[in-house]
Amino acid sequence: VSIRSAFAKLKGQNLIVTKQGVGSFVANPLSARLTNNAIPVMNISMSEYIDILEFRQAIEFKAIDLIIERAGAEDFKAIHDALNRMIEHSNDPIKYTKADFDFHMNVIKASKNKLFYNIMMNYKEIFYHYLEEMNTNSNGDFRYSLSNHQAIYKALKEKQADKAKQIIMNSMKHNLNRFRSMFKKTADDREA
Structure with a gap:
């Protein structure tokens, strides 16, 4: 699995956020706990x-x-x-x-x-x-x-x-x- 694919999967699970031209960051931990990560939520x-x-x-x-x-x-x-x-x-x-x-x-x-x-x-x-x-x-x-x-x-x-x-x-x-x-x-x- 490539790093890009791993990042894409983490983004799909709302565990990271990506800002174009800036980078990828860990998502707000509170919102991550409130989301059921078994079912990805789209942005x-x-x-x-x-x-x-x-x-x-x-x-x-x-x-x-x-x-x-x-x-x-x-x-x-x-x-x-x-x-x-x-x-x-x-x-x-x-x-x-x-x-x-x-x-x-x-x-x-x-x-x-x-x-x-x-x-x-x-x-x-x-x-x-x-x-x-x-x-x-x-x-x-x-x-x-x-x-x-x-x-x-x-x-x-x-x-x-x-x-x-x-x-x-x-x-x-x-x-x-x-x-x-x-x-x-x-x-x-x-x-x-």
Whole structure:
């Protein structure tokens, strides 16, 4: 087990907190005692998760429609390169998340809509955090995720926008159900 993987697991159990550009620290001992560490709690609420899903649908789904019309060979190569890095780093949640993020950003970039790309870059930390929460709490099992990303890439290459969007939608629903009991509880939670 790599140190990164160990840190990712500790973060998933809320035993450490990571501050980007600063480092990782032991979580507040009081809050750690109040949490049942047998059931990891994500640092994202169900409402936040649903907000991100809706945001992704608004941007990413339209980007997929545009890819069919506008993407060139270099765009597909960038998406495929990110997919290959996901496969290569499927034993390291941190590197896997970076490649996962790059995959989705390359999809947005391939739409050739600069506003979509700039909006995603402005919300990069939120989107990255969302992916990090999903991947860190997957217990190192990325088979479902990899299978879906491979199918998305194939659908895009074959210019099947609706199929690519359906794969993403199914994955979103799968993750919502899979992580339902792990979401952070907040007063504004809503059911999906």
